[in-house]
Amino acid sequence: MPLVIIAIAAALGIGFWLGRLSFGRAVSSLTAELSALEGRARLRDEEAKAAGSRAEASEARLAELRLSLDGVETGLRELAALHGQLYARAPLHDRLLDLVAKKSEAAAFALMDEVSAISSRLSATLAEANGFQRKLEADGSVGEIVADARAAAGGEMKSAEELLKSSKEIVAATRRMRELVEGSMGMLKDIEDVSERSRLIAFNLAVEAARIGRHGLGIKVIVNELSHINDKIIDFSKTAAARLAENRDLGVRIADEVERGIADVAARIHEGSAASERALERLIAGAEGMGRLVSSLSSSFAEARDGVDAMLVSLQFQDITRQQLETVRWSLAEAAERQRAALGDEGLRRAAGEAPEEFKRMLYAKAKVQDEKALIMEGAR
């Protein structure tokens, strides 16, 4: 009995503990499930909140899109009006583009032709100047040339002075010769006087010989011979004196002429020397001027060449711009064609007529020359 009771008690105890264990497990399981349910519920709440946010964001985005679409629609309408205006004014734009490009190109090419012609002339002149300079350099520097010329002029001057000195010596010798001639003429006169006296003596002897008769015949022959010799001496003396006088006069004239010539030549030499010096100074100045001219021409030539090069580049820019404008013009024309297809002629006319005044004022303000302004006014009408 007690064993039974004990057994029952033990069984009950075991059952209690087993039941407690099972209940605990069930409670734990239930608790875990509840936690999971709570987590899912939170997740759903969060998802719901996120969905709400997304919905709000979507609505906001939709509102933005609607605004954008409105903007696009407005823009398209404005674009249609602009296309219409541009299409209506395309001929005016074409003429403006052509006018501006042709005018500026014609002016630029005309200027470049002129600059090229001037450059060619400058180039030719520069080549000549450079050739001259090279020649100067080949011959030596201008300073050396001048120094050589001065040395040569100095040598010539020295030679001329020596010549003058010799000429003066000749004049002096001529004058001494005149004195000698005059001395000789005096001697001839003395000889002539002696001869005259000798003839007188001979005459007296002849008279004396005639007076003594036959014994004087020998004396008479000697006297005759003496008279004859005397006559010859006198004739010779006279002739010689005359010739000497002529020579003396000639010598005097020559001496005078040479003296005058010497003075003239000396003056000319001095004048020539001064002229040579002036010429050399001018040569130096000319060479320096040529150097400056060559330098100036070189600078001008370089500037002209740079100017032409810059203009060539500018014209390329203009040509590229013109081509791009043509491309834009073609695009606009195509757009206008599409616009016309979409709007019809009436729609285009209506769009083109909508307030082009602002556009016209803008073009008019940018117009550079009267022709363009006139064209704009013509196009605006």
Next chain:
Amino acid sequence: MTIMNVDDSSTMRRIVTMSLAPSGHQVVEAENGADALAKLKASPADAVVLDINMPVMNGLELLKAMRADPALKRIPVVMLTTQGEEETRNEAIGLGANGFLAKPFQKEELLAVLKKVAGI
């Protein structure tokens, strides 16, 4: 040296001629690819300065035709390009272009690229 100058723009043709003539080159002008091809066949040039965008026959078509012609295939060709033509430039290299020059160019640049590709 004789240089063929091909461009539909009379302005650009004149600019190229003015850039080359002072250096002693004889410049023959053509206003599109077909015009140039006919002139080259009649009298081959020593080099060609070629624009790309032209009516009738463009620069790439002319280049292709030249490279296919035994008489013209060895003539050096300098292409004149503008910005935004990189793809066209690659195509031109594939077709056998010898040199490129972007517009606007300096006269010295044109002479230098011609010297480089044609030795003139």
